[in-house]
Amino acid sequence: MFAALYAPVALAVDIVCPPELAAASLQIATPPAGWTARVSSPLALHAAGPTAGPPERLGQMVGKITRKSHTESTVEYVALDAPYPEGVWFTCDYGESNQFTLARKLEPGIKTCVVRYKTIPGSSRHSVEVMCK
Numbered sequence: 045m046f047a048a049l050y051a052p053v054a055l056a057v058d059i060v061c062p063p064e065l066a067a068a069s070l071q072i073a074t075p076p077a078g079w080t081a082r083v084s085s086p087l088a089l090h091a092a093g094p095t096a097g098p099p100e101r102l103g104q105m106v107g108k109i110t111r112k113s114h115t116e117s118t119v120e121y122v123a124l125d126a127p128y129p130e131g132v133w134f135t136c137d138y139g140e141s142n143q144f145t146l147a148r149k150l151e152p153g154i155k156t157c158v159v160r161y162k163t164i165p166g167s168s169r170h171s172v173e174v175m176c177k
């Protein structure tokens with residue numbers, strides 16, 4: 045049903061956030077003197093959503109929760125086609141406090157994004173589906 049709502053739109057864009065960042069791709073570049081650093085596990089995807097400008101601007105947009113249950117929630121972001129000088133970006137945030145971010149600039153003309161979170165059974169993690177149009 046989720047994809048069916050956006051299927052007829054020519055400008056619909058699926059954004060796929062990687063479900064985790066592998067431990068091998070994370071590093072502590074300069075550990076304190078006398079210490080050795082090790083990253084022991086991957087970081088799971090924690091959140092996703094649009095930002096006004098690149099992620100270093102910290103322009104997180106506030107969405108409207110349109111559906112919420114024990115195992116699923118849906119957040120809708122609207123008015124993304126408003127004039128943002130540095131454009132609208134989409135971030136995939138990792139770690140329980142969003143310590144790591146992957147981001148990309150959205151194409152001009154995107155007006156809305158819907159982010160659906162689903163709890164993965166038997167896990168504290170959730171999957172994330174994103175559709176922007």
